Amino acid sequence: xxxTVDAEAYDRFMGRYSAPLAVAFCRFVxxxxxxxxxxxxxxxxxxxxxxVRRIGDGSVAAVDPSETFxxxxxxxxxxxxxxxxxxxxxxxxxxxxxxxxAQLAVHFMADPAAGIAEMTRVxxxxxxxxxxxxxxxxxxxxxxxxWRAASDVRDGVAGEADLVGARAGDLAGLLAAAGLGDVxxxxxxxxxxxxxxxxxxxPFTLGVGPAGAYAATLAPRELAAIRDRSRQVLGDGPxxxxxxxxxxRGVADPS
Numbered sequence: 001x002x003x004t005v006d007a008e009a010y011d012r013f014m015g016r017y018s019a020p021l022a023v024a025f026c027r028f029v030x031x032x033x034x035x036x037x038x039x040x041x042x043x044x045x046x047x048x049x050x051x052v053r054r055i056g057d058g059s060v061a062a063v064d065p066s067e068t069f070x071x072x073x074x075x076x077x078x079x080x081x082x083x084x085x086x087x088x089x090x091x092x093x094x095x096x097x098x099x100x101x102a103q104l105a106v107h108f109m110a111d112p113a114a115g116i117a118e119m120t121r122v123x124x125x126x127x128x129x130x131x132x133x134x135x136x137x138x139x140x141x142x143x144x145x146x147w148r149a150a151s152d153v154r155d156g157v158a159g160e161a162d163l164v165g166a167r168a169g170d171l172a173g174l175l176a177a178a179g180l181g182d183v184x185x186x187x188x189x190x191x192x193x194x195x196x197x198x199x200x201x202x203p204f205t206l207g208v209g210p211a212g213a214y215a216a217t218l219a220p221r222e223l224a225a226i227r228d229r230s231r232q233v234l235g236d237g238p239x240x241x242x243x244x245x246x247x248x249r250g251v252a253d254p255s
Contacts, residue, residue: 005208007044007072013203013212015046017142017243018104020190021132022050025103028186028247029130031055035098038062040087040119041105045073051101052077061097063090087115095124102131104245106171107163116178125253129180132188132247133165141166142192142243143211146204149229150214153222160210171248180250189244196237201227 025047031037033055039047042062051060061081064070073082085091087102087109100119109115119129134141136159139148147159165171172185194200205223207216215223234241 005206005212006068009203009206009208010044010069013206013208014104014142015044017190017192018043018046019049020192021188021243021245022047022103024188024190025101025130025132025245025247026050026054028132028188029099029101029128029249031099031101035059036061036096038090038092038097038100038119038122040090040100040102040115041065041108042073042082043069043104045076047101047103048073048077048080048082052080061092063087063092086110087118090118090122092122094121096122097127098124099128099130101129104133106131106165106174107133107160109164112164112174113177116174120178120180120252123252127252128249129175129178129252130247130249131165131171131174132245133163133171134160135166135168135187135244135246136161136163137167138244140242140244142241143204145230145233145241146211146226149226149233152229153225157214165246168246171246172250175248175250178250180252183248183250185246185248187244188247189242191240191242193240194234194237197231197234197239199237200234200241201230 031054036059039062042064057079063083063085065086070084100123106112151157172183175183
């Protein structure tokens, strides 16, 4: 899936969660100085920013299928090698990186297995391939309240629980199938403070991702019903929202 919204809209919708997630994800992967790291599905650059903070901008490359996100990442990190491309066909040579990471990207890949295989291809022997996706299956994503409220208001709401990577074992299975060794899976939980309900709600009206696209299809009365149901659950604020992602990592060419 390629996002056509601008970077500011994405930051307001998901960036408020992906930035703290990036800190925990980099800790899980073990990103450290001396490595060369690729961010696959970089978006406007939340994970890039944390990797750069850890290892410097001369050792980081990134790729995303969205032209608007690539332009934003290039503007924010002018030294980086940021390219337009898909996970299924990464525009980098074999064994180019010490780690290839995909934060909140696997569930949007057209072919997740091919995407992980490509990440493995561009990782040197002994390097790490890692990914993380929100736990939609158990309703622990930062936008799960929206999907639960939508299900309360309307029948047949699919949400995002069926996307690849959104449940326990998905990511570890993809990494193992790609031939990675020493595969480990873990839960990563972050907390974000919201001062008002409206601050949490308004980004859902910006058309970002599956939730924003779904919201855009609703009549004003239906959207208002979902908003009101979400407010019943969360309150007027302030409130702290906990969110959990599944994360997995594996070693390339372990032999």
